[in-house]
Amino acid sequence: MRxxxxxxxxxxxxxxxxxxIEKGVLYVNPDDLKPVVLEDEKIxxxxxxxxxPGESVRITPVKDVIEPRVKVEGKGxxxxxxxxxVDTVGSGKTLALKGxxxxxxxxxxxxxxxxxxxTGIGAQYTPFSKTLNLCMVCEPVEGLKQHDYEAAVRKAGxxxxxxxxxxxxxxxxxETCVYETxxxxxxxxxxxxxxxxxxxxxxxxxxxxxxxxxYGVDAKQIIPTIISPTEVMDGAIVSxxxxxxxxxxxxxxxxxxxxxEDLFAQHGKTxxxxxxxxxxxxxxxxxxxxxxxxxxxxxxxxDLDGVVVTQEGFGNPDTDLIMNCKKIEAEGVKTVIVxxxxxxxxxxxxxxxxxxxxADAVVTGGNANEVIVLPKLDKVIGMLxxxxxxxxxxxxxxxxxxxxxxEIQVITGATNEMGFGVLSAR
Amino acid sequence: xxKIKVVHYINQFFAGIGGxxxxxxxxxxxxxxxxGPGMAFKTGFGDExxxxxxxxxxxxxxxxxxxxxxxxxxxxxKDLAPDLFIAGPAFxxxxxxxxxxxxAAAVKEELGIKSMTGMYVENPGADMYKDKTYIIQTKDSAxxxxxxxxxxxxxxxxxxxGEKIGASCEDNYMNQGVRVNFFEKERGSSRAVxxxxxxxxxxxxxxxxxxxxxxxxEPNPAVKDMAHxxxxxxxxxxxxxxGNPDHIESSSASKFGEYSLAGVTDLDENTFETAHxxxxxxxxxxxxxxxxxxxxxxxxxxxxxxxxxHEKYYATVGNGTAVASAxxxxxxxxxxxxxxxxxxxxxxxx
Numbered sequence: 001m002r003x004x005x006x007x008x009x010x011x012x013x014x015x016x017x018x019x020x021i022e023k024g025v026l027y028v029n030p031d032d033l034k035p036v037v038l039e040d041e042k043i044x045x046x047x048x049x050x051x052x053p054g055e056s057v058r059i060t061p062v063k064d065v066i067e068p069r070v071k072v073e074g075k076g077x078x079x080x081x082x083x084x085x086v087d088t089v090g091s092g093k094t095l096a097l098k099g100x101x102x103x104x105x106x107x108x109x110x111x112x113x114x115x116x117x118x119t120g121i122g123a124q125y126t127p128f129s130k131t132l133n134l135c136m137v138c139e140p141v142e143g144l145k146q147h148d149y150e151a152a153v154r155k156a157g158x159x160x161x162x163x164x165x166x167x168x169x170x171x172x173x174x175e176t177c178v179y180e181t182x183x184x185x186x187x188x189x190x191x192x193x194x195x196x197x198x199x200x201x202x203x204x205x206x207x208x209x210x211x212x213x214x215y216g217v218d219a220k221q222i223i224p225t226i227i228s229p230t231e232v233m234d235g236a237i238v239s240x241x242x243x244x245x246x247x248x249x250x251x252x253x254x255x256x257x258x259x260x261e262d263l264f265a266q267h268g269k270t271x272x273x274x275x276x277x278x279x280x281x282x283x284x285x286x287x288x289x290x291x292x293x294x295x296x297x298x299x300x301x302x303d304l305d306g307v308v309v310t311q312e313g314f315g316n317p318d319t320d321l322i323m324n325c326k327k328i329e330a331e332g333v334k335t336v337i338v339x340x341x342x343x344x345x346x347x348x349x350x351x352x353x354x355x356x357x358x359a360d361a362v363v364t365g366g367n368a369n370e371v372i373v374l375p376k377l378d379k380v381i382g383m384l385x386x387x388x389x390x391x392x393x394x395x396x397x398x399x400x401x402x403x404x405x406x407e408i409q410v411i412t413g414a415t416n417e418m419g420f421g422v423l424s425a426r
Numbered sequence: 427x428x429k430i431k432v433v434h435y436i437n438q439f440f441a442g443i444g445g446x447x448x449x450x451x452x453x454x455x456x457x458x459x460x461x462g463p464g465m466a467f468k469t470g471f472g473d474e475x476x477x478x479x480x481x482x483x484x485x486x487x488x489x490x491x492x493x494x495x496x497x498x499x500x501x502x503x504k505d506l507a508p509d510l511f512i513a514g515p516a517f518x519x520x521x522x523x524x525x526x527x528x529x530a531a532a533v534k535e536e537l538g539i540k541s542m543t544g545m546y547v548e549n550p551g552a553d554m555y556k557d558k559t560y561i562i563q564t565k566d567s568a569x570x571x572x573x574x575x576x577x578x579x580x581x582x583x584x585x586x587x588g589e590k591i592g593a594s595c596e597d598n599y600m601n602q603g604v605r606v607n608f609f610e611k612e613r614g615s616s617r618a619v620x621x622x623x624x625x626x627x628x629x630x631x632x633x634x635x636x637x638x639x640x641x642x643x644e645p646n647p648a649v650k651d652m653a654h655x656x657x658x659x660x661x662x663x664x665x666x667x668x669g670n671p672d673h674i675e676s677s678s679a680s681k682f683g684e685y686s687l688a689g690v691t692d693l694d695e696n697t698f699e700t701a702h703x704x705x706x707x708x709x710x711x712x713x714x715x716x717x718x719x720x721x722x723x724x725x726x727x728x729x730x731x732x733x734x735x736h737e738k739y740y741a742t743v744g745n746g747t748a749v750a751s752a753x754x755x756x757x758x759x760x761x762x763x764x765x766x767x768x769x770x771x772x773x774x775x776x
Contacts, residue, residue, distance in 0.1 A: 419614025
C-alpha cells in the first residue's frame with residue numbers, strides 16, 4: 001500500500017467570518033463548526049477557543065486530541081466508520097494540517113481527563129503545548145451518563161476535525177512524504193537480506209470508558225489482525241479512552257504513530273517493515289490469553305524476525321504487555337517493548353504490575369508518579385472543577401496560590417507508551 | 427560563592443605508602459594536604475572546590491578494624507565539617523571498594539554530609555553501597571584514572587553546589603534502585619527501533635528498565651469449615667461511604683479506609699460510592715455491591731454457608747497505586763483482620 005501524505009504547515013489559527021486556510025493561517029468561523037457539534041442532541045452547547053504555544057493557558061479536562069486531515073485521492077475518507085464509510089483507507093493521497101490540533105474538552109468521567117499547559121514546566125511534558133490548539137469545550141444535556149457523554153464528545157471531535165480538514169482540499173502541501181509497504185512476497189524479493197520487522201500495537205480496551213475503535217468497531221471485539229500502517233494515518237484507529245492522561249494514546253498520536261514513522265524511516269535500509277499488528281487489552285483472562293496467543297501466532301506466520309510492542313494504559317494492561325512479549329519471544333521473534341512506569345512518588349516501587357525475564361529490551365516513557373508543581377496560569381479553557389479529582393491529583397492539588405501540585409500522570413501525553421515523547425527514567 | 431570544601435579518602439597504595447605489604451597502615455589525617463589522585467581532583471576543581479584534608483588508611487587495616495577505623499575517621503570528618511566527602515576511586519580493588527563504600531555511606535548516614543565514591547561496577551563494594559551513597563562508575567583499573575576523575579569531578583561540583591542530580595545515566599552514577607525521570611535526546615519510538623535493530627543484529631543494547639524479581643504470592647490453602655468462618659471483604663475497587671470521608675485519591679491512593687458494615691445488608695446509591703478513577707463509575711455508584719458484594723455475603727450468612735460477614739470492610743483505590751503503598755496497606759489491614767479474629771478474606775478489584 002502506498003500513501004502520499006501532504007503536509008500543510010499551519011502557522012496560526014484565527015477566528016474569522018469565513019472559514020478557510022490562507023498562507024498557512026487557519027481562519028475559523030465558530031458558527032460553521034457549532035452546528036457540526038450540536039447535530040448530536042446529547043450535546044447542549046459547545047464553546048470554541050484557541051490556545052497557542054507559549055500562552056499562559058491551561059486546557060482541562062482534556063478528552064482527545066485530533067489532527068485535521070482530508071483524503072483527496074484514493075479509496076475512502078478520513079475516520080472510516082465515523083465520518084466516512086468503511087472503505088479500506090491507507091492508499092492514495094491525504095492532506096494533513098500540521099502544527100495544529102483539535103482538542104476536545106469537558107467533564108466526562110471526571111477522573112481521567114488530562115491537562116495541557118501551553119507554557120511553564122507542564123508544557124515541557126505534553127507534546128500538545130507545541131501545537132496550535134482549536135479547543136472545543138462541550139456541555140452535555142442534563143442527566144446524560146458519562147459513557148453517553150463520552151461517545152457524543154468523541155464523535156463530535158471527529159466531525160469537527162474532518163470539517164476543518166476539508167478546508168485543506170485543493171491546497172498545495174508544503175511537503176509530501178510517501179509511505180509504502182510491500183506485499184509479503186514482494187517484500188521478501190525486494191529486501192531478501194533485511195530482517196522482517198512488525199509493529200504490535202496494543203489498543204486500550206479495558207471497557208467502561210477505556211476503549212479504542214478500529215474502522216468504527218470496538219476493539220474489545222476484535223481478534224488480533226494485521227493492517228497497513230498507512231491505514232492508521234487515515235484515522236482507521238481512534239481513541240475512546242479515559243485512561244490516565246499521561247499514557248492514553250489520543251487519536252492524534254495514532255494518526256502520527258511515532259513507531260510507524262521511525263520504522264518507515266528504516267524501511268529498506270536496516271529492516272523490512274512488514275505490517276502493523278493490532279491487538280487489544282481486555283480485562284478477562286481468557287481474552288488476554290486468546291489475544292496474546294493470536295498475536296504471537298501472527299508474528300510467526302508472517303515470519304517476522306523482530307517486533308516493537310507498544311502499550312496503552314497501565315496496571316492491568318501490563319499483564320497483556322508481558323504475555324505478548326513472552327509468547328512472541330517464545331516463537332523466536334525478538335521484541336522491544338515500550339511502556340511507562342508507576343514506581344511511586346519516591347520512585348522506589350516496582351514499576352510494572354507484571355514482569356518476565358523475556359522482557360530484556362524495554363523502552364520507558366518515565367515514571368508517571370513523579371510530582372511537579374504547575375504554575376497558576378492566566379486563562380483556563382474548560383474548567384478547574386475536576387482538577388483535584390483527576391487521576392494523578394489529590395485533594396491538595398489546587399493550592400491556595402493557584403498552583404497545582406500533581407503527578408505528571410495528569411498531563412496529556414506525558415509518558416506516552418508509543419514513544420511519542422522524550423521523557424524517560426532510569 | 428564560597429569554595430566547596432572537600433575531604434578526600436584514599437588507601438595506602440594511592441597515597442604512595444606502598445602496596446599489599448603496607449595494607450595494615452592505620453588511618454592518618456593529613457590536614458591541608460592534597461595527595462595522589464587528589465592532585466587530579468584539585469586540577470579539575472579549579473577554584474570551585476578545594477580539598478581541605480586527605481585521610482589515608484590501609485585497606486587491611488580498615489576492613490579488619492572496621493568499627494574503630496570508621497569511628498576514628500567519622501570523628502575527623504565531623505570536626506572538619508566539609509561540604510562533600512569523596513572516597514577513592516577504587517576501580518576494581520575489592521577491599522578498597524568496600525572501604526570507600528562503607529566510609530562514604532557512614533559519612534552520609536551518620537553525619538548528614540554529602541558523600542560519593544567511584545569504582546568499577548563489579549567491585550563488591552558497588553552492590554553493597556550503591557543505594558547508600560553516590561557511586562560513580564569507573565573503569566576496572568587505575569589506567570582509567572583520567573576518565574574517573576573527570577566524571578567524579580563533574581559530579582562533585584554539581585552535587586556540592588546543591589544542583590539537582592539527574593538520572594543515573596545522565597550523571598554517571600550507579601542506579602540506586604530509585605527511578606528518576608529525565609528527558610532523553612531521542613523520542614521513545616526512535617530508541618525502541620534502534621534497540622530492536624541492535625537486538626536483531628546481536629549487538630549490545632541496554633534495556634531502560636531491567637525486570638525486577640517479581641514478588642508472587644502463593645494463595646493460602648482453602649478454608650475447610652466455611653460454616654463457622656468469619657469472612658471479611660477488602661477491595662481495591664474504591665468502594666467508600668458516600669462522600670468519600672477519607673478523601674481517598676482516585677489514583678495513586680495515599681491511604682486506605684475502614685468502614686462499618688454493621689446492620690448493612692445491601693449497598694445502595696444513597697450510602698456508598700466508588701472513589702476509583704480507573705473505570706466508568708456509573709455502575710458501581712448505582713449499586714456498589716457490584717464491586718463489594720455485601721448483598722451476596724449476607725445471603726450466604728443467612729443460608730449458613732458462611733459463619734458471618736466481618737462487620738468492617740477495608741477499601742483503597744488500586745488505580746496507579748504504588749506496589750510499596752499497596753504492600754503497606756495490606757500489612758496493616760491484615761494485622762487488623764487477624765486481631766478481629768477474621769478467618770478468611772475475599773479480595774475484590776474492579
